[in-house]
Amino acid sequence: MNDLIFFFNQAIIGGVVLGSIYALGAVGVTLIFGILRFAHFAHGDMMTLGGFISFVLAGIVAGLGIAFPLPIGFIVVPFAMLIAAGLALGIDKGFYAPLRARGAKPVTLLIASIGVTMMIQGLIRLFFGVGTYSFFDTQPKVLHRIELPFEGVTRPISFSEPQLLLVISTIIAVVALHYFLTRSRLGKGMRAMADNPDLAKVSGINTKLVVRVTWIIAGALACLAGTMLALDVSLKPDLAFNIVLPIFAAAILGGLGHAYGAIAGGFVLGFAETLAVFNWSVLLRPFRDNLPEWFEIPNTLSLVQSEYKLTVAFVILVVVLLVRPTGIFKGAST
Amino acid sequence: MNAMTTRYIAAFIALFVLIVGVGMMMGSAFTVRLLVEAFAFALIAMGLNIQWGFGGLFNFGILGMLMVGGFAVTFISYPVNMEFWGSEGPLYLGRTLLGMAIGAVLIFFAHRVQRFGITGKGRGAVIVIAWFIAYVIFRSQMDPAASYITSTAGWVGGLGLPVLLGWAFGGVLAGLMGWLIGKVSLGLRADYLAIATIGIAEILRAVLKNLEWLTRGTLTVSPIPWPVWTPQIYQANGADTTTSFILARGGFLAVVVVIVLIALFLIHRAYLGPWGRMNRAIRDNYIAAGSMGKDVTGRQLEIFVFGSVLMGIGGAILVSFVGIYDPSSYQPINHTFIIWVMLIVGGAGNNFGALFGGIFIYIVWMLSEPLAQALFNALSRFSSDMGWGAIPDIASRAVQMRVFVMGLVVTIALRFAPQGLLPEVIRRKE
Incomplete structure (x- = not known):
């Protein structure tokens, strides 16, 4: 039983946490791809930027001396999301809108987004250096332990408060997005535009507004994801740059342009990574006595070594691109 | 002399003036070093130009090519590690190779399983199982080999052959x-x-970084030999430190420039010939080119390989010049995105544009740091005069400015000069 709980703590909780981060990032990537038809590489750095906005706001709030039962970084997230949405609109206006107006190819926009990535990274490092920051300098990080009422179980199920908040806010964001896309006029307009931009335009949908709303949603979600990731681990300038590829992998796995697919893809990848590096021999140990003589349980029985954890996502990405480039759900393609 | 020729001459004269200016400001030893690296990057940019400029193929994996090239030169030119060859390491590696061969045979047959009447989902399942078994066989041989080599000999070592090889x-x-x-x-x-x-x-980066038995991983390999006399040899022959650096790096620069010029000559000939025209046709409209009987996939693969070869050579040159192979020093920004900036600014599709962009952008990249530092120092003086206090950590902040400058340069170029400074010229017969 203890080994099972170890498995639950390591693999299941880890997978859910990682999957939530990937899902939040991938939804933004996939929305931008669906509406604007280009792979927005700067999304990872928009996440990092969002994390830093929250960090600055949290510093201001902490300076005011107000005490909260929740992490301050989480309290300020709505405001940070507003700012990040504004910044995303500004980035679009400054760098992508002129290219789109010229009728540039999606590839040109992709290269422009690389330029934006480098500018954001340069600016973040210019102001914050290359060091690591923690949201929990002024308040402790709460750790939840749930003791199970079974006999012989000594190990509790444990997770941290930021992880719980992350999962909760992912669920809220996903449900809100679902209602927005299916019930609101604007959301339906977005889906229409993702399916057929020209048809959407002639049927009177305000495509400029749809583009703006897309950036607002993407920027806000990126900020949420970045902040939650920074709360769970720590804040550093290359926080999300390192996971922008797994995020793309999640979006492609779910089919680019599909919001629900991106969420599913994010969780699939999150679990794939944690399960691949999990040491399965832990689960075999309880059966030590029942196994045949010749079968000796190795010390490590993980599918890949833990230094290759991120590589799992890339391998899945490449395999998906080769076998089924449209993703699990059929994705948009230009 | 048409407008285009004037533009070429102006661009390269400006570049020359810039280099002379840098030489006067920063000293000759620094400038020669800058030029060696700039020419190596220009070679890599020319490789990307073949892929993207000629063929319209998008390669964001330049970093992988540079790493592979760097590994190759390390393996070939580093002195032989007798400890490894004297141990049972080669035997272990032989067994691993055998395991790989068995796995490959398994996978080969799994892909042909439809001949035995297994099709559709069954075939897919067989293929997946074959891959899994091959992976298990490989890991069962590789893991002990890797831990044996790292514990006895450290790593495989090199072959001690000439650097040019x-x-x-x-x-x-x-x-x-x-x-x-x-x-x-x-x-x-x-x-x-x-x-x-x-x-x-x-994936390549993760693998090369973690294969400690092959690349020493994070422990890094150095010193990697030079193809020409090193500063130490010049010093042993009585030259003083600065002169020895200038002479040694000058010799290295000469080798690199010769290689770049040969590559440029060959590529440009190919570009102007029927092969280049065919590739442009495929790039601009592959459907039409395919219906004219051109082998679209074959040509694209050819272009991708040619470009990669140049990138590999460039990566190898960079590693032997720096003298250290550190797999964890490869970063997407420094080794992939910057090459794209070079090509976009220089002019995709134009070989001279790639050469110009490579050298020019590398100089901008290297100069951003001291220039930003000077700017920050000035700002800092201003702000302390105003009573706001000085800017802290100017040195480490200035390093980061170059990433920002690169981003700014590429976004400006895309907006105002999407064809680059030396755009592609399509020559038509009158």
Whole structure:
């Protein structure tokens, strides 16, 4: 039983946490791809930027001396999301809108987004250096332990408060997005535009507004994801740059342009990574006595070594691109 | 003399003036070093120009090619590690090779299982199982071999062969890698291709970083020999420190410039010939080119391999010049994105544009740091005069400015000069 709980703590909780981060990032990537038809590489750095906005706001709030039962970084997230949405609109206006107006190819926009990535990274490092920051300098990080009422179980199920908040806010964001896309006029307009931009335009949908709303949603979600990731681990300038590829992998796995697919893809990848590096021999140990003589349980029985954890996502990405480039759900393609 | 020729001459004269200016400001030893690296990057940019400029193929995995080239020159030119060859390491590696061969045979037959009447989902399942078994066989041989070698001999070591051979091998190995990547991913559309190549490059990076028995991983390999006399040899012959650096780096620069010029000559000839025209036709309209009987996939694969060869050679040159192979020093920004900036600014599709962009952007990249530092120092003086206090950590902040400058340069170029400074010229017969 203890080994099972170890498995639950390591693999299941880890997978859910990682999957939530990937899902939040991938939804933004996939929305931008669906509406604007280009792979927005700067999304990872928009996440990092969002994390830093929250960090600055949290510093201001902490300076005011107000005490909260929740992490301050989480309290300020709505405001940070507003700012990040504004910044995303500004980035679009400054760098992508002129290219789109010229009728540039999606590839040109992709290269422009690389330029934006480098500018954001340069600016973040210019102001914050290359060091690591923690949201929990002024308040402790709460750790939840749930003791199970079974006999012989000594190990509790444990997770941290930021992880719980992350999962909760992912669920809220996903449900809100679902209602927005299916019930609101604007959301339906977005889906229409993702399916057929020209048809959407002639049927009177305000495509400029749809583009703006897309950036607002993407920027806000990126900020949420970045902040939650920074709360769970720590804040550093290359926080999300390192996971922008797994995020793309999640979006492609779910089919680019599909919001629900991106969420599913994010969780699939999150679990794939944690399960691949999990040491399965832990689960075999309880059966030590029942196994045949010749079968000796190795010390490590993980599918890949833990230094290759991120590589799992890339391998899945490449395999998906080769076998089924449209993703699990059929994705948009230009 | 038409407008285009004037533009070429103006661009290269401006570049020359810039280099002379840098030389006067920063000293000759620094400038020669800058030029060696700039020419190596220009070679890499020319490789990308073949892929993107000629063929319209999106490669975001340049970093992987540079790493492979760097590994190749390390393996070929580093002195032989007798401890490894005297131990049972080669035997272990032989067994691993055997295991790989068995796995490959398994996979080969699994892909042909439909001949035995297993089709559809059954075939897919057989293929997956074959891959899994091959992976288990490989891991069961590889893991003990790796831990044996790292514990007894440290790592495999090199072969102690000439450096130029190592550069050539870098090209061959990168070309092979390019063939593999192209084979699996060239059917994809542009942005999918970008993500696939970047993913494969990241896999390569993770593998080379963690293969301690082969590349020493984070322990790094140094010193990697030079193809010409090193400063130490000049110093032993009585030259003083500065002169020895200028002479040694000058010799290195001469070798690199010769290689770049040969490459430029060959590529430009190919570009102007029927091969280049065919590739432009495929790039501009592959459907039409295909219906004219051109082998679209074959040509694209060819282009991808050629470009990768140049990138591999460039990566090898960079590693032997720096003298240290550190797999963890490769970063997407410094080794992939910057090459794209070079090509976009220089002019995609134009060989001279790639050469110009490579040298020019590398100089901008290297100069951003001291210039930003000067700017910050001035600002800092201003702000302390105003009573706001000085700017802290100017040195470390100035380093980061160059990333920002690169981003700014590429976004400005895309907006105001999307064709680059030296745009592609399409010559038509009157």
